[in-house]
Amino acid sequence: MRTFAVVPLAALMTVPLSFSPARPGQPPALSDRVVQYAIDVTLETREKTLSGSERLTWRNTSSEPVQELQFHMYLNAFKNTESTFMRESRTRRSVAVREGGWGWIDLHSLRLENGTELKERCTFICPDDGNAKDRTVMRVPLPAPVPPGGSVALTLKFRAQLPRIIARTGYSGDFFMVGQWFPKVGVYEPAGTRYATKGEWNCHQFHASTEFYADFGVYDVNLTVPGGFIVGATGERRGERRNSDTTVTYTYHAADVHDFAWTASPLYVEVTDTWRQVSIHALLQPQHAGQARRFLGSAREALGYLDAWVGPYPYADLTIVDPAWGAEEAAGMEYPQLFTVETFSLMPLGIRFPELVTIHEFVHQYFQGMVATNEFEEAWMDEGFTQYYETRIMDSLYGAKTSLADFFGFHFGDRELTRIEYTGMNDPGIAPITTPGWKFPAGSYGPLTYGKTAMVLSTLEGLIGRAAMDTVMKTYFRLWKFRHPCGKDFVAVVNAVVPVICGNRFGPDMNWYFDQVLYGAGICDFEVTSIAVNRVTPAGGMLEADTAQSHAGEGKAGGSPEMFESVVTVGRRGDVRLPVVVAVMFDDGREVREEWDGRGRTAEFRYGGKVVRAGVDPGRKIPLDVNLINNVRTVPPPVGPVWKYAVKVLFWIQNMFLFAATIA
Amino acid sequence: MTTPGILRGAFRETYRNIPLVTTLYGMNLLFASVIAMAFRAFVANPGNAGALGPLLKDFDMTLLYDFLRTRGEAISALWQVVLFMTLLSVALNAVSSGGVLATLESGAPYSLRAFLGGCGTFAFRFLRLLVLTGIVTGLAAIALVACAMPVLWWLSRNHTSEIPVIEGIAAAALALVLVLFLAVMASDYARVLTVRADSRSMARAFGTSFVFLAKNAWGAIALQVIVALLTVCLFALYLGLTGLLEMNSGPKVVLVFIVQQVFVWCRSFLRVMLFSCELAFTCSRVSGSGPTEIVST
Numbered sequence: 001m002r003t004f005a006v007v008p009l010a011a012l013m014t015v016p017l018s019f020s021p022a023r024p025g026q027p028p029a030l031s032d033r034v035v036q037y038a039i040d041v042t043l044e045t046r047e048k049t050l051s052g053s054e055r056l057t058w059r060n061t062s063s064e065p066v067q068e069l070q071f072h073m074y075l076n077a078f079k080n081t082e083s084t085f086m087r088e089s090r091t092r093r094s095v096a097v098r099e100g101g102w103g104w105i106d107l108h109s110l111r112l113e114n115g116t117e118l119k120e121r122c123t124f125i126c127p128d129d130g131n132a133k134d135r136t137v138m139r140v141p142l143p144a145p146v147p148p149g150g151s152v153a154l155t156l157k158f159r160a161q162l163p164r165i166i167a168r169t170g171y172s173g174d175f176f177m178v179g180q181w182f183p184k185v186g187v188y189e190p191a192g193t194r195y196a197t198k199g200e201w202n203c204h205q206f207h208a209s210t211e212f213y214a215d216f217g218v219y220d221v222n223l224t225v226p227g228g229f230i231v232g233a234t235g236e237r238r239g240e241r242r243n244s245d246t247t248v249t250y251t252y253h254a255a256d257v258h259d260f261a262w263t264a265s266p267l268y269v270e271v272t273d274t275w276r277q278v279s280i281h282a283l284l285q286p287q288h289a290g291q292a293r294r295f296l297g298s299a300r301e302a303l304g305y306l307d308a309w310v311g312p313y314p315y316a317d318l319t320i321v322d323p324a325w326g327a328e329e330a331a332g333m334e335y336p337q338l339f340t341v342e343t344f345s346l347m348p349l350g351i352r353f354p355e356l357v358t359i360h361e362f363v364h365q366y367f368q369g370m371v372a373t374n375e376f377e378e379a380w381m382d383e384g385f386t387q388y389y390e391t392r393i394m395d396s397l398y399g400a401k402t403s404l405a406d407f408f409g410f411h412f413g414d415r416e417l418t419r420i421e422y423t424g425m426n427d428p429g430i431a432p433i434t435t436p437g438w439k440f441p442a443g444s445y446g447p448l449t450y451g452k453t454a455m456v457l458s459t460l461e462g463l464i465g466r467a468a469m470d471t472v473m474k475t476y477f478r479l480w481k482f483r484h485p486c487g488k489d490f491v492a493v494v495n496a497v498v499p500v501i502c503g504n505r506f507g508p509d510m511n512w513y514f515d516q517v518l519y520g521a522g523i524c525d526f527e528v529t530s531i532a533v534n535r536v537t538p539a540g541g542m543l544e545a546d547t548a549q550s551h552a553g554e555g556k557a558g559g560s561p562e563m564f565e566s567v568v569t570v571g572r573r574g575d576v577r578l579p580v581v582v583a584v585m586f587d588d589g590r591e592v593r594e595e596w597d598g599r600g601r602t603a604e605f606r607y608g609g610k611v612v613r614a615g616v617d618p619g620r621k622i623p624l625d626v627n628l629i630n631n632v633r634t635v636p637p638p639v640g641p642v643w644k645y646a647v648k649v650l651f652w653i654q655n656m657f658l659f660a661a662t663i664a
Numbered sequence: 665m666t667t668p669g670i671l672r673g674a675f676r677e678t679y680r681n682i683p684l685v686t687t688l689y690g691m692n693l694l695f696a697s698v699i700a701m702a703f704r705a706f707v708a709n710p711g712n713a714g715a716l717g718p719l720l721k722d723f724d725m726t727l728l729y730d731f732l733r734t735r736g737e738a739i740s741a742l743w744q745v746v747l748f749m750t751l752l753s754v755a756l757n758a759v760s761s762g763g764v765l766a767t768l769e770s771g772a773p774y775s776l777r778a779f780l781g782g783c784g785t786f787a788f789r790f791l792r793l794l795v796l797t798g799i800v801t802g803l804a805a806i807a808l809v810a811c812a813m814p815v816l817w818w819l820s821r822n823h824t825s826e827i828p829v830i831e832g833i834a835a836a837a838l839a840l841v842l843v844l845f846l847a848v849m850a851s852d853y854a855r856v857l858t859v860r861a862d863s864r865s866m867a868r869a870f871g872t873s874f875v876f877l878a879k880n881a882w883g884a885i886a887l888q889v890i891v892a893l894l895t896v897c898l899f900a901l902y903l904g905l906t907g908l909l910e911m912n913s914g915p916k917v918v919l920v921f922i923v924q925q926v927f928v929w930c931r932s933f934l935r936v937m938l939f940s941c942e943l944a945f946t947c948s949r950v951s952g953s954g955p956t957e958i959v960s961t
Contacts, residue, residue, distance in 0.1 A: 173824055267824055287825045325826045345827050401722070412725035420729050615715075620726075628730045632715040641716040642708045644911045650700035651924040653746070657692050658931050660750060661757035663848050 030256040030314055031482035034059050035185060035217030042224040042247070043178075043264060048171045050160040054182055057153045058146070062190030062199040065145035069152070070125075070203035072214075074180030076135035077206035078103035078163040078170075084126070084134040085167070088208035088438065103163025103170060107138070107183060113153045116143060128205045128438060136206040138183070156183050165326070167208075168333040168340075174229075175324035179261040179335060180212070187215050187374075187484070194374065194486040204376040209445040210437035211368075211375035211382070214258040216482055224249045225264045232283045232319040233262035234337045256314070256482060257336035258372050263321050271296065275303045278313060282320040287345050291354055295320050295341060298355040298397075302362040305393045309470050310366055311477040318365070320358065332357050334364035350407035352398060356414060360390040370481040378487055379445070380433040380518075384453020391415035391454055415458065415623070422451030423626040429521045429575075434487055455623045456517045459524075460494070462621030463513070463578070468501040487518060506579075513578070517624065522575030526616040527630035528582075529571040529602060533610055536563040566611035571602045576624065583618040584611055593618075611635065665948040667886050674940035678933055683774045684767055688760065689932040693925070695753045702745050706738050707731075722912075758794040761939070762786025765859040768940050782859075789858060793866040797851040800870070804843045812836035849888055850874050856942045860950075880949045887945060891938045895931060902927045 041052035060066045077085035079102060110118045118140055125139045126132060146152045160181055163170040169179040186203025189196040196202075202213060225231055227246045235254025242248050254260060268283040271292040282295050299320060303313055319338040323330040331342035339361035343354040367389070368375060368382035375382050394403040394414035403413045422428060425447045431440055433448045433456070440448065461469040476485075476493040495509040506513070516522055570582055582594040587610040596603050596616075615632040617625060625631065665673075678685065707716065716731065718724050732739060766782025767774055816836070819828045853873035854866065863869045877884050902923065911917050 175824070285825065287827050324824055325829075326820065326824075345825070345830060401724075409723070411723060416725045416729075419726065423730070424733060626730075627734055628727055629715045629734050639708070640914055640917070642704055643914075644917050645707055646700050646704035647911075647917055647921045647924065649703045650696050650921075651928070653696040653699045653749075654692050654924075654928045655931070656750065657696060657753045657757070658928070658935065660754045661692075661761075661935065663844065 027255075031216030032061065033217050033256070034061055034215035037182075037217065037260070038220045039182060039260075040222045040224070041182070043176060043226075043229075045174060045176070045226055045229070045264075048162045048176075050158075050162065050178070050181060052158050052160070052182060054156045054158065055153065056156065056183075056185060057151055058185050059151045060146040060148055060188065062188060063148045064190075064199050065147050066142075066188055066199070067145045068142055068201075069140045069154075070186040070201040071138040071140065072180070072184045072186060072203060072206070072212075073105050073107075073124075073136055073138050074184070074206050075103050075105040075160050075163070075169070078166055079135060080133075082131070082133035083136065084129055084131045084205045085136070085208050087131065101164025101166070101170070103161050103166070104135075105158055105160040105181075105183070108157040108159060110140065110154060110156045110183075112143070113155075118142075118154070126205060127203070128207070131205070134205050137186070137203050158183055165323075165329045168330055170327075170330070172324050172327035172330075174267065175263075175265045175327050175330075177261075177263050177321070177323060177327065177330040177333075177340065179259075179333065180206075182260075184214060184259075187213055189484075194484060194489075202374065202377075204438075207376070207438035209440065210379065212259065213372070213374040213376055213484075216256055216258050216372065219252070219254040219257065219260040221252045221254075221260055221262075222249050223252065223262055223264075228266045229264040230266065230268040230270060230283060231262060231264045232268075232281060232321055232338060234260045234319075234335055236317050254337065257369075259335050261335035261338055263338075263340075265324060267324065273300065275300045277316060278303060278318055279316060280318045280320065282322070284322040285324055288322050288343055291343055291347065294343075294354045295322070295358050298358040299362055301397055302359045302393055305396070306363065306366055306389065309392075310389070310473055311481065313365065314370075315365075318362075332361060334361045334369065336369050337365070339364065348407060351405055352394070352403065355398075356390065356394060356404060359393050360386055363389045363393070366477065366481075371477060372482070372484050373486065374484065375437065377436045378434065379437040379449040380453040381485070381487060381490065383449045384433065384457065387418055387450045387454035388457040391418050391458070415454075418451050418454045419623050420451075421447050422455055428452070428626055429523045432519055432521045434518050452517075452624075459517070459578070459622050459624040460510075460513065462619075462623070463506070464498050464502055468498060471501060472497045491518070516576045520575070523626050524576035524578065524622065524624040525572070525574035525627050525630070526578075526580055526598065526622070526625055527571050527573055527627075528614045528616055528633040529569040530567075531611050531614055531633050531635050532567045532569075533635055534565050534567075536565050536608075538563060564608070564610040566607045566609060568605045568607070568611055568614045569602055570596060570605070570614070570616055572598055572600070573630075574626070578622060578624075580617050580622060581619070583613075583615045585613040586610060587612045665944065667883060667890070670887065670941050670944045670948070671890060673944055674937045677768060677940045677944075678937040681767060681774045681936065684764060684779065685929065685933045685936050687774075687776070687779060688764070688936065689929045691756065691760065692753075692928065692932065695749055695756070699742075699746050699749050702742055706735065706742050755791060755794070758790045759783050759787045761855055762790050762859070764936055764939050765855060765943065768936070768943055769859050786855075786858065789864070789866055790855060793851060793854055793858070793870065796866055796870055797847055801844060801847040804847065805840060808836065808840055808843060812839075845888070846877070849877055849884060852938075852942055853877060853884070853946065856939070856946050860943075860946060876946070876949070880945070883945060883949070884942075887938070887941045891934055891941065895934055898927060898930050898934070 036057040038055040039052055041050050043050055058069065077083045080086065107119060107122065110122060112118065121141050123139050124135045125137050126134045127137060142152065162176065162178065165172045165177065169177055169181065186201050188199065189202050190199045191197060204210065204213070219235060221233065223231060223233065224243070224247050227242070227248050231250050233252045234257055235252045237250060238253045239251035240248060263283065267286060269286050269289040271282045271284060271289065273280045273296040280296055280299050282292055284292055284295070299318065307313060315337050317337055321338060321340045322343065323340055328342065331340050333340045341354060341357045341361060347354060363386040364382065367373070367385040373381035391414045397403065400413045400415065402411045404417055405412055425444065430444050431448060433452050437445060472494050475497055476490055479493065480489060491511065491514050495511065498506060498510055499508065568582070568584055577598045579595060579597050582596055582605065584592045584594065584605065584607065592607070594605055613632070613634045617631055620628070715727060718727060760783055762785060763779040763783035766785065767779050770778060772778065812832070816829060816832045819832045823829065850870060850873045853876055854869040857863060857872055857876070858866070858869045905923050906920055909916050909920050909923070911920050
């Protein structure tokens with residue numbers, strides 16, 4: 001049994017985990033470093049523009065020659081109302097570009113190393129939706145193909161107009177959050193990578209509800225900003241030069257990352273902390289400086305938790321950015337080694353929103369930052385995994401029932417709210433969570449990719465146990481960090497690990513689970529359908545077997561105790577079939593636990609004795625269950641909770657009437 | 665008469681009219697019970713109640729949310745009951761204030777007949793006054809919000825911090841509370857003046873009460889604030905007591921129920937005491953005024 005399971009695990013272990021060697025004197029490469037960017041950019045704070053020069057070296061990791069390059073020109077999403085982003089935003093996002101706040105990027109030149117100008121060859125393409133007016137993906141045919149293993153180096157000159165803050169990027173007054181700002185090459189997926197059956201570019205348009213996907217590499221960036229501006233960026237600051245025109249140029253180096261973002265503002269208050277070898281920089285708005293410990297403390301806790309339960313954070317720097325007032329659209333966004341948070345003045349300690357955002361965005365350093373899934377196509381793999389760990393960390397730090405809010409007796413936990421995000425949907429079965437990000441029905445992207453995925457993982461944890469789940473996640477991280485896994489790669493890890501730890505309890509693999517919850521849209525809902533308790537009439541008359549009891553059946557009147565027979569019926573209302581535990585309690589305090597495979601629509605359990613209570617999933621191991629109210633039945637129904645809340649309601653209604661009497 | 669003297673006298677007068685307080689409390693309990701019993705029936709749906717067991721021990725967001733979600737239609741029906749009963753209660757309170765004031769004004773011991781007589785005498789006038797108060801308050805609130813919104817928008821656009829906006833919202837909220845406070849006081853004194861002078865025009869009574877309040881602002885406000893503070897103290901005492909008594913068993917639920925009802929009764933006592941204060945204050949400030957015979961209409 002175990003031999004069967006070990007084989008796929010061993011097979012997984014054969015995936016190459018070492019990457020190209022680093023240059024002498026430099027730390028070893030953590031990733032394959034497909035791209036290398038050297039960018040000089042100047043921020044014009046009055047015009048809100050960027051003037052940049054970018055040298056890109058791209059390496060062909062496939063076994064076939066590549067004829068063209070494809071670039072993301074993300075800022076063009078905010079160029080006009082006809083971009084795919086803006087069209088989709090009308091129904092999917094509650095954002096709008098304010099008057100005069102459009103943003104775009106213009107390419108001035110694109111040259112090969114030999115000086116060949118390619119700008120005139122560039123065309124915009126629309127691989128996702130056929131919107132010819134979208135300018136977010138640019139195709140560059142090359143005069144000569146890049147051979148397998150070969151590289152191509154290009155120099156691009158561009159000028160970008162930053163939008164007034166929208167969808168994680170732009171400006172608000174003197175605050176600048178500069179993300180998705182440079183011409184960024186897409187991912188060429190050789191055959192066998194993720195779902196690719198032949199070598200092809202994976203370069204999606206910018207959608208209203210999708211994020212990003214890029215190759216790992218090295219970024220050397222010179223940022224020139226006016227003097228007095230405080231700057232934070234992906235990577236490590238390597239230098240600072242004061243220029244004759246009062247500007248300052250900051251030099252950053254980031255290796256083994258797949259994006260580069262930065263921020264600048266003259267108002268930031270910088271607070272620093274360290275966790276082991278990691279320097280944590282918090283760039284806070286002055287009015288939020290008093291909350292520095294909340295951000296830094298929760299970042300340290302998250303670093304410790306993920307280090308213990310997933311894997312090490314390999315970078316030396318981490319920057320936390322608190323966007324300015326009016327720039328809330330920049331809040332709650334992750335980039336490699338830098339993320340944005342959100343808070344407000346007077347935020348009570350019992351409302352742990354700053355901690356939640358910090359922890360969530362930090363977890364993204366792992367899930368998409370290092371385990372670089374395709375956020376366009378499989379958003380569940382970054383947002384959902386992150387949400388799962390966010391709830392774990394929050395609940396472990398602040399208590400399962402109090403982790404999100406604990407304020408004047410009102411309290412609830414992060415996992416509780418995450419589950420509600422999913423179960424509270426009008427139709428939780430509207431689409432599978434594996435739907436590409438831009439194809440989700442309106443309003444369902446967030447609840448399904450964040451909420452449902454977190455519940456899928458929590459339910460998996462409930463089934464296989466926390467220890468097995470930790471092994472799965474550690475293995476997944478170790479195998480896939482600095483690479484581009486897809487859903488089937490994660491499932492393969494689960495299928496390899498679970499049989500080793502759990503034996504044949506769940507069968508040879510867990511595909512039966514993932515087929516339902518990842519690739520299917522069914523809902524999970526178990527119930528206790530009924531409890532029937534019947535008084536048993538003992539056999540009467542002259543019984544041959546036991547003449548001593550031949551006069552049985554006289555019941556209570558005869559002095560013998562009452563006898564009962566109970567039938568507990570449990571049911572599966574949803575389509576998802578899972579093994580569940582049924583707890584049955586008797587009037588003498590005895591409890592029996594049954595295991596039901598959940599395959600049929602109903603199951604009956606018969607007992608001699610008087611059942612007073614039955615519950616499916618008594619330990620709440622299946623948070624995917626969309627209705628916990630029908631999970632329990634009692635005979636007779638308890639009156640305590642009913643009266644408790646009736647009394648409470650009575651009191652508050654009385655007070656409401658008295659208040660109304662006062663003001664009327 | 666000084667404010668402490670008015671308060672002492674009002675307390676004695678209210679104490680003398682305990683049955684009046686109990687009548688008001690009883691009305692309140694009766695109306696609220698309709699909603700509470702509807703809620704009880706809604707919660708006690710067979711099959712649901714078992715799952716709600718943990719809620720007896722502690723607040724459970726997961727269960728509560730699932731319960732509310734799965735009973736959406738019933739909640740909608742319950743909400744309609746709440747809305748209807750609240751409106752009915754507001755109207756009944758306006759009507760009953762005629763009975764309260766007539767009883768207090770007469771100086772005679774409480775009798776249900778006199779109370780109901782007072783209710784009937786002033787019913788339509790006080791209902792008209794209720795509508796008038798609503799309109800005036802609504803218009804004042806709309807005007808205030810209309811002034812505050814551009815200021816808040818400007819603060820939001822021209823500052824790099826949310827603090828000026830928070831301060832602006834706090835100032836606007838304070839102003840709104842003051843407007844409501846003034847309107848409530850004016851409405852109360854309009855009722856007192858109506859009972860004392862048997863006015864027929866509620867608009868005039870409302871206007872007269874504003875003039876009266878303008879002339880006697882500090883004394884009137886002091887009385888309102890003191891009674892409001894007493895209510896706050898009472899509430900703090902209630903919270904302290906119920907904080908010690910977690911509702912995690914049947915006897916404790918009963919005990920908390922008793923504490924709650926004592927609290928509500930005390931609030932009714934303070935409500936009557938406030939009317940008594942306002943009557944005494946009006947008597948002491950309106951020159952030549954004395955007890956006025958109620959003219960039955």
